[in-house]
Amino acid sequence: MVRTSPSPADRRLIDLAGQRGIQVSARHLERWRSRPNPLLPSHHREYPGQPSGGSSSTADDRLVDLVIWLARHRRPGADRGHLALRAFGAGLPVPEETVRAAFIRAPHEVADQLHRGFGPLPEDGDLEDWVHDGADAMAGSRERRPTAVDRRLGKIDRQVGALLKPAAAEFAAKFDPGASQAEALDRTGRHYHAAVAVMAGPGELAPDTLAGYARGLVDGGMPQWPAHLLETDPGDPLAAVTADPPHQLPDLPSNNAANHLFSIARDATTARLRAAWTAAGQIPGWAEEICAATESELTAGQPAKAVERWAMGMVFPVDRVFLAIGLAEPAPTPGQQASTALNLLFMTDATNATLRITDDDGRATMRRLAPPFLLGLLEMG
DSSP, X not given: OOOOOOOHHHHHHHHHHHHTTOOOOHHXXXXXHOSSSOSSOOOEEEOXXXXXXXXXXXXXXXXXXXXXXXXXXXXXXXXXXXXXXXHHHTTOOOXXXXXXXXHXXXXXXXXXXXXXXXXXXXXXXXXXXXXHHHHHHHXXXXXXXXXXXXXXXXXXXXXXXXXXXXXXXXXXXXXXTTTTTOOOOOHHHHHHHHHHHHXXXXXXXXXXXXXXXXXXXXXXOOOOHHHHHHHHSOOOTTGGGOSOOSSOOTTSOTTOHHHHHHXXXXXXXXXXXXXXXXXXXXXXXHHHXXXXXXXXXXXXXXOOHHHHHXXXXXXXXXXXXXXXXXXXXXXXXXXXXXXXXXXXXXXXXHHHHHHTTSOHHHHHXXXXXXXXXXXXXXHHO
């Protein structure tokens, strides 16, 4: 195969990389620009003279960092989408089309899992029966025994709950008097209702179900103010996420969770995608730090700030789902991190929609209890 010699712009990129000790060839640059999903943008082209004149390309010096990064991280058979996500997360100018394609893989994978678990969408059958039968089958197929993550979180909950029994009773009497009789969903119940919400949309969850789900996340029957509100003054807590998303994947109910993630991957600004990617990458370290600090104080018999923070997380379980994600995926793959990033944006949009209709105290409480990695996303809107 005959190849033309590298353009002046490519020679400049090669020379600049060489000055920093990285050897790349014109073939490398060509391969990284290949379609589909190029990792390296094309040079800016200028067309001097008349319309019939030739063109020339100029090197953007900002591409040198990307070229060097790709040279250092290239591996035989490396997943191009994963490379794109990691380079994008590092702040490098990967082509937007490639970044979006990599993020879009996550909702497609969710859709594939749902298609396998639920079977084909019925044409003439009862849609509600199909959703609930499929969710029942999926929940029944899950491991019923607690995972290592469940056991760790549950152990800390029980120890903190035992320390706080008098204070918890006082809190319950004032803010959650029905806590001792309230019904919490067990693991199978949570899997079942999560499957229903993912397939048919969040609007399928009644407020009482949401309350039971929240109570089931925390071991030991701790009083919970949000669950109490859902049980006594439910309103419409999911109004922000019941509208059908603008973009749809085939053969799924319109308000399906994969469609929400798909729409976010297509429409979110690159700034929000990068912020969410960064936040998702912080979750494992944050989760381990929170757990380890609380365990250390409990083992020493000296409860302090970590135990206090954990107790607040039991009463207002804003961050429990993030603890579970971080402990379950201590070293997430790029695909897992992309999926978590899209879910963070979905949750952020829903939270901000709710905060817009609440009072100042509610907004201040949410921002005080939200994990640090979520605050920046909430402020981006």
